[in-house]
Amino acid sequence: MVHSIEVRKTYKYRLYRCDKRDQHLHRQINIAGTVFNHALALQKRYYRLTGNYIPLGQLKAHVAKLRRETERYAYWKQLGSQAVQDVLERLDDGYQRFFKQLAKRPPKYKKMRQRQSFTLKQAGYKLLDGNQIKIGRYVYKFVKHREMHGTVKTVTIKRDAAHRLWLLFSVVEEIDMPKQVTTGQIAGFDFGLKTFLTDHNGKQYISGLYHLHALRRLRVIQSRKDKKPHGTNNRKKAAKLIARTHIRVADKRRDAHYKLAHDLCAAFDVLCFEDLKIDGMKRLWGRKVSDLAFTQFMSIVKHVANVRGKEVCVISRWERTTGKCSCCGHVQAMELRERTFHCDSCGLILDRDHNAAINIMRAGASAQTNRETVSRVRETTRSLV
Ligand SMILES: [Zn+2]
Structure with a gap:
């Protein structure tokens, strides 16, 4: 009898660099961070004033209204509505974990240069033939170093600490259990x-x-970075090398x-x-x-x-x-x-x-x-x- 189980799995692929198109992704990642920080500030202020927590539904409605009706936050529309909702859900998740004492601290503000991501559910992307994916209006290529199996549930576009872009496919995959090799041990x-x-x-x-x-290597490259003047490209390059290490x-x-x-x-x-x-x-x-x-x-x-x-x-x-x-x-x-x-x-x-x-x-x-x-x-x- 072949026995199979469903597992949730993540496939991770590196995106090919293309500075021109990558800037669109970087912008969306930055917006995701901004929305997160904005919502977090709201929660903090609301708590200071009333001692209460804004429920997820209300928060989503509020942010949706900001996107729709204010000039100042209109640029948030560049990030899809599902991705925005996902950001708010993640913030809520962080708070819920804190309330249930699974986390020691409430969520913290995200630094703009930090590694960050945004997640798309069904809408906002389309897998094309081979190693191509359409995100928004643009087509990107990724390094398909291994075949992907299962049903894709979400796609996350992630920027790591070294400023590289990655695609993370979260899939549900049915795997056949290997013939039970029992050792009895x-x-x-x-x-x-x-x-x-x-x-x-x-x-x-x-x-x-x-x-x-x-x-030892980290100390060497750290001191090299410290010698470069602030705000220069060389300093940024050195910082990337440290992050990569x-x-x-x-x-x-x-x-x-x-x-x-x-x-x-x-x-x-x-x-x-x-x-x-x-x-x-x-x-x-x-x-x-x-x-x-x-x-x-x-x-x-x-x-x-x-x-x-x-x-x-x-x-x-x-x-x-x-x-x-x-x-x-x-x-x-x-x-x-x-x-x-x-x-x-x-x-x-x-x-x-x-x-x-x-x-x-x-x-x-x-x-x-x-x-x-x-x-x-x-x-x-x-x-x-
Ligand atoms: Zn004894």
Whole structure:
């Protein structure tokens, strides 16, 4: 039986440069930013005066009226109405996340030179033959380095920090699940600063510190930029080079994360990780935590597991995993700098991360069996009803 699932996927393509036509896209991107900032200012002022929040519907109506009836904002019409609505929805989304305490801060103003984008739904674009797309009145070419599959839901035109333009197609794609290769293996992993991951067998997975490695080069090009006078083309060029270097660092890191996630999903069926308190770790260890990008790795591994029919199990951070003996279950205090676990009760000596990974795997396995029992109980009760 071939089993297929629907996944949301993004295809990203670079647009060919054409200064003459690109300016139209840059202008629309700038307008999207202006609309965002305008609406954000409105929300802030409204809140100061009344203590309330403008609902999305009202905000959309207000902005639509500004576009239609005022001379001053008539140029906003250069950006399609769907794209304008999308900008307001994104702002609303940011606020909703803040209200639900999913985000720590309300949305911030966008800087005009920052990377930015606008999104089109059904209207405003048309895919032409080959590698061409019509956006508004103009036809653009993009580097079609891979075939696109699925149904296109939205198209986002994005400008990155190095001022390059990209097309992002968000599609819904039906993928056939690969023939279920079950390994029957469950694994526990502990994150660490020295070794990125340690599994329950004591195997270590190292992650490159991509930012750290690029640091010397970044300092050189940064100082070169600082020597150029303000407002000159040379300074702008130097700034672009810095931005490109940062983007390359992030690309390399993401690529390595995908590779590792695929390797782990090939070797194991159930992958257990600990829920990390990233903010606290950042305060303790600083830049290195950001460079390792644990959070990004977790979301990648979850995605890859989903597509490959594997499972990721996240253990609650209240579960004791570091100071607990994986052999006899004895719990003892453990300092951060202690790299080996030495059990006071049974005398077990094991690497700190290895010991934790075993505990994480056990916690995951018991959560797994609990859930299986629960679902089995549910099934039997359902059949009784
Ligand atoms: Zn012990």
